[in-house]
Amino acid sequence: MSTMGNSTNIFWQESPVGKLERQKLLNQKGCVVWITGLSGSGKSTLACSLSRELHTRGKLSYILDGDNVRHGLNKDLGFKAEDRTENIRRVGEVAKLFADAGLICIASLISPYRKDRDACRAMLPDAFIEVFMNMPLALCEERDPKGLYKLARAGKIKEDDSSFILYQLIALLLQIELNQKDGVCPTPSAMAGEVVTYLEDKGYLQD
Numbered sequence: 661m662s663t664m665g666n667s668t669n670i671f672w673q674e675s676p677v678g679k680l681e682r683q684k685l686l687n688q689k690g691c692v693v694w695i696t697g698l699s700g701s702g703k704s705t706l707a708c709s710l711s712r713e714l715h716t717r718g719k720l721s722y723i724l725d726g727d728n729v730r731h732g733l734n735k736d737l738g739f740k741a742e743d744r745t746e747n748i749r750r751v752g753e754v755a756k757l758f759a760d761a762g763l764i765c766i767a768s769l770i771s772p773y774r775k776d777r778d779a780c781r782a783m784l785p786d787a788f789i790e791v792f793m794n795m796p797l798a799l800c801e802e803r804d805p806k807g808l809y810k811l812a813r814a815g816k817i818k819e820d821d822s823s824f825i826l827y828q829l830i831a832l833l834l835q836i837e838l839n840q841k842d843g844v845c846p847t848p849s850a851m852a853g854e855v856v857t858y859l860e861d862k863g864y865l866q867d
């Protein structure tokens with residue numbers, strides 16, 4: 661069967677070892693935990709805490725962080741809407757490969773556009789867990805570890821590139837929403853615990 665795309669005469673090559681066999685070896689199910697939210701909402705912190713917790717439990721995970729991926733694979737991309745879309749598309753494809761390898765892939769990106777997140781979800785039926793860091797803009801702006809909001813408020817970031825502030829939520833398709841509790845942000849380890857409990861309940865932590 662010929663596959664789609666710009667190339668012609670390309671054919672899908674089957675692997676002798678299948679996903680189920682890899683999952684059995686690892687005693688887990690390959691999946692993608694997609695952490696989305698504003699800059700400064702705590703995505704990377706949660707990704708690290710979750711990866712550590714999974715490691716402690718003997719589960720293999722790998723983090724694809726927006727900042728890191730933009731150092732290599734996506735270093736040709738900027739922050740215009742179409743670049744963000746391409747960033748998410750590529751990371752979605754890579755995450756799909758990791759999940760096929762049997763890993764718990766933790767993708768941590770602003771991913772502000774819901775159509776881009778939906779496209780990734782569509783690539784990974786039954787294996788895409790969207791975690792929304794629903795922290796107030798005011799908290800993220802107060803944290804502002806990279807000075808990004810300050811630059812944006814000072815008009816030093818092009819309007820075009822400011823969609824890290826204009827986040828598009830799609831509440832209906834979320835699996836996990838993390839919020840402040842009584843005006844206080846839960847600890848990273850408490851939030852990681854919530855995600856681990858979800859993975860456990862849904863059977864991802866066994867083959």
Ligand SMILES: Nc1ncnc2c1ncn2[C@@H]1O[C@H](COP(=O)(O)OS(=O)(=O)O)[C@@H](OP(=O)(O)O)[C@H]1O
Pocket residue numbers: 698699700703704726727730739743744745747748768769770771772806808817821822823824
């Ligand atoms: N407009 C603009 N200008 C300069 N820098 C910016 C801009 N937007 C985002 N960032 C920084 O890039 C980090 C990675 O962004 P992402 O790849 O997650 O963004 S996106 O998903 O493609 O929207 C992102 O990381 P986090 O702050 O950890 O979210 C930001 O630090």
Ligand SMILES: Nc1ncnc2c1ncn2[C@@H]1O[C@H](COP(=O)(O)OP(=O)(O)O)[C@@H](O)[C@H]1O
Pocket residue numbers: 697698699700701702703704705706803805845846847848
């Ligand atoms: N649960 C939390 N409680 C308190 N501070 C946090 C928490 N999560 C993240 N932070 C702090 O907020 C800032 C932004 O976190 P980061 O994980 O880099 O966010 P993002 O990846 O979404 O940009 C960092 O200084 C981090 O230490």
